[in-house]
Amino acid sequence: MGRFLLGRITGAGIVLLLKSFVIFALIGLMPGDPLDLMMNANPETTPEQMAHLRAMYGVDLPITQRYWTWLVAALQGDFGYSRIQHRPVLDIIIPALGNTLILTGAAFVLSTTLAVTLGTIAALKRGTWIDRIINLFAFAGISVPSFWLGLLMIYLFAVRLGWLPAGGMPRPEQGFGGMLAHLVMPVMTLVIVETGGLARYARAAMIEVLSQDYIRTARAKGLTDRRMLVRHALRNALIPVLTLVALQLGGLFSGAALTEAMFAWRGMGRLILEAILGNDYNLALVCLMFVTATILIANICADIAYTWLDPRISLGKRRR
Amino acid sequence: MHTVCGMTALLETTNLTVSFGDRAGWFRPAREVLAVRSASIALQAGEVLAVVGESGSGKTTLARALLGLVPIAAGEIRYDGCDTATMTAPQALAMRRSVQMVFQDPFGSLDPRLPVGAIIAEPLDIHGIGSPASRRARVAELLGLVGLAADAAGRYPHQFSGGQRQRIAFARALAPSPRVIIADEPLSALDVSIQSQMLNMAAELRARLGLAYLIISHDLAAVHHIADRVATMYLGRIVEVADVDELFTRPAHPYTAALLAAVPRIGAGKWMPGAALGGDIPSPLAPPTGCAFHPRCPAASSLCATATPEMRAIRAGHDVACHHPLGTA
């Protein structure tokens, strides 16, 4: 176990390092460089000043050297400044992380609960109209563009009915009610989009378990208490579902990007979009590294959770 | 057609060793399993040699090594006297043409996505034998040889029964006019009634085409009627080789005797030593010391636990690897 974890963490560290370089290089290929933007902001910069700045920022150095400089600073805890907001990157990221956790955490709990419930019902009522309707809803959720759904909701609930704020963050004095009002639409959007795939997965897992020998044996032996049967099957069906959920946890911070942008929710996803679209290189880079790290950590957690739930699988040993 | 490197047996192995290992992981040493240990067998042209043993004895691996499907760790394989390790590419290709295989599972050995005609013609395709038209004619001819209707060529494997599929596999093996057919448990997946049909067909084709067979089997009775010689294999080693009648009447290795005792035979009133073959074949990961059979052997002595017996002739054409061979006192 210890060895396995060590191996996985080393592997994840290497992946993170490689990824930071790839993203660094890709961002370098985006239009303009920091100095072009600086010059646009201050047209009176002279060519001499420009040359000086170029040397100071190291813009003309090869990409590997620039990356090395960035990496050394980052490893010492210096993640640099955001060019647009003129603040240290970490000062921007931490509140954004908090906001994202509130939004996606709420959506996550709701959609997982809903998905497992719907999936179980569909599996038990397999082939009936209830199953078909749940299936249709699941497909609609998988197939709908989240930003369009958000757009329609804003029009309906904010513009036409005026029930909810169109977007943005609640002010502190609005309290819990304000928070709730601002959360309803983005959470609904995320829940609709995320529940579909998970519900279908839960249904398939449940059907698989229900068809297994021990359940059939239990039935044949006269175990007719339906609730007990369901509880028994559910526990086993949850294993693959929870693994998928754990894997999706990694997407928690970037997966909601479009929804956050639609509802002007100041979270990580929106921050990343703004940073990329606004050429805020350093901010984008650090945000993406954060997100990638969470994905890698979530994958390791999923592996561990899987072993806990299913003792047949032992870490690090693969069946031939 | 084929280069002669020196007059010997048609297909021969000397001290052949095949090992399976998994590569060492980051935090784990490599492990090694010797599936075949220093096995020497020789198949003469036109002869039928059966290799028998329990599952796990390494006989399938031996067959696959002969076909070049698994790498060999030590020893050599010679075809027509030429060492396969030093063969030129044309020689190797000629050997692949001349040594064909029939697999155990008639459901697994035919590609479900290909029509039977394409399956049978595959060796011709690979070796570039003939034109498309002549290949079609050859397929029809082969279907006739194995007793199937010519329209079978356009159908798919799943439309045939197990016995018919094994005939298809046989036709494929015959396609490039081989000299040797290696058959790995060719009958074990078939019903008894179909087994005898297949045996008759194999015997007839052998006579007609002058083929040599190397038959891998766990069932001594099944090979009794077709084999000329029998080799017994235990835990990767050849432990006894003799002509079929000699082996059936005077087995020298207690393991062979035990296998024979398990065979129901008409008129078998004689006492057979080692009738009870207790226990399971040991794991090849941790083979016993000395003679690998000694933990299950009724005649084992302290010598058997320490020294590995060498193959030696106890009679003309009868070799055995045992410290205490039966019937020699």
Added chain:
Amino acid sequence: MTEASVSVWQLRWRRLARDRVALGALSVLVLLYGLCFSAAWIEVWLDVTGVDTDLMSRFDPIDARHWLGSDEAGRDEFTRILRGGQISLSIGLFAAIGSSFVGTVIGATAGYFRGRVDMVLMRFTDFMLAMPALPVLIILAAIDLTKLGFSQDFVRSGAAGYWRIVLIVTLLGWTTVARLVRAATLSLVEREFVLAARAQGASSLRILWVHVLPNAVTPIIVATTLRMGSVILTESALSFLGVGIQPPSTSWGSMLTNAQELMASNPLLAVYPGAAILMAVIAINFVGDGLQSAFDPRADPH
């Protein structure tokens, strides 16, 4: 067992034809593709244009000519949707096929050669999987191609914008197929019919082409179909954010960008493109689901 000569594909088609939902979805999809790619003729027939602006007929209501009215620049909304569909639907098709192609090559190579090749390719796949997909797509979509040595003219052309999207969605989308194909290949190369071909001295390419891929084609088809849906969603998101299809070209996603600003006055203009996306993607997903159950080997009569 020896019934009339029915190939596996005929059996599968029969099963699919019994699945009314999948068949209905397939019809919707065929109709959608057909309509979109006949946009030019429909424009002539209705005497409207989905391309040229006409400031005299902005926000026309729905009538016999303008089936869905006209937009803020006086373009006919219905035929504009069809024009946008040409881009969205064809990108879906090309990028899905591209992803499957790349995934098949990588998966089959990893599964066939195993060992170190497999390890390297699978680590690479994991690497791609752990990419935060949308942000990386946006960066790739925003990359300044002149920095990679392409000419200004090429970079500004509509074709470059189109194929750039196809390419980047392909580059990030092959991982699922790669894993499926690898798993299928790993089990197929152990099968005796592959050993039989190897014993003949068949080349690796021949074994992969004749024996492995035809037997792995089922999951590839299903995954490609489902992938089409997600590609259309991704393209629409990128275009909506302004880094996808650029004007004067149009896709369903970029139509929504404009419509968003007119939401308060002309909400219907924001409804149509989104509804088109939803309709296309849901139909694709139902077809994919139908294919999956029609291809299920457990239903094969063996």
